[in-house]
Amino acid sequence: MRRHLHRSNSARTTGRLYIALVSRSRMLILGAAAVTVAVLVSACGPAVTGTIGVGVDAAGRPVAYLRVCPSEHMDRARLDAEPVRDSTPSVAAWDARPAITSSTSWSFDRPDHGWVARRPAPQLKPGVIYHLSAGAKDGSGTSGYVLFTTEDLQAMKPGQVRIYDTTREVPTAEPTGTLEQQARDENGNFMRIVSQHQFEEASC
Secondary structure (H helix, E strand, O other): OOOOOOOOOEEEEEOOEEEEEOOHHHEEEEOOOOOEEEEOOOOOOOEEOEEEEEEEOOOOOEEEEEEEOOOOOEEEEEEEEOOOOOOOOOOEEEEEEEEEOOEEEEEOOOOOOOEEEEEOOOOOOOOOOEEEEEEOOOOOEEEEEEEEOHHHHHOOOOOEEEEEOOOOOOOOOOOOOOHHHHHHHHHHHOEEEEEHHHHHHOOO
């Protein structure tokens, strides 16, 4: 089940890494007038303990952004191509040494700030919807995820961060179409751009 905010920032285990997937049963609509979304932690996956985003550097190269909540940590990140399936290998994967406990960023093709490539990032392909997520090796937390295409990145400027818009109202209708179509709809309607400062200063 995809989320159109039917999917929550929960996680699945693929090899040694928890990545964000979706489950409509883990979302709750709160409030009568202003509708907000709260993520419910289930026994199926770790808690959401941070936020992940994507942007570009001055040369237009992809950059990952990760903000970890206080007293939490993350040390794994991965890039997948939608639709994400358990049997599909990741496009790229990185480890953080030591684990990240605050805000950080790293270049996809030139990891820095303590990040090292476990599976080096290839040249990203136009038209593909990519799924970036992070988590803790011990399963204690996950970042959720962000979707993007190379076309989305080309429209961005350095200092901007694309994130999942968790402030969006949850649609009442079930998602329809193929998984590929649902991914396109989600990528087009449920992401937003914030400044790097806003990303780093946002509360957990």
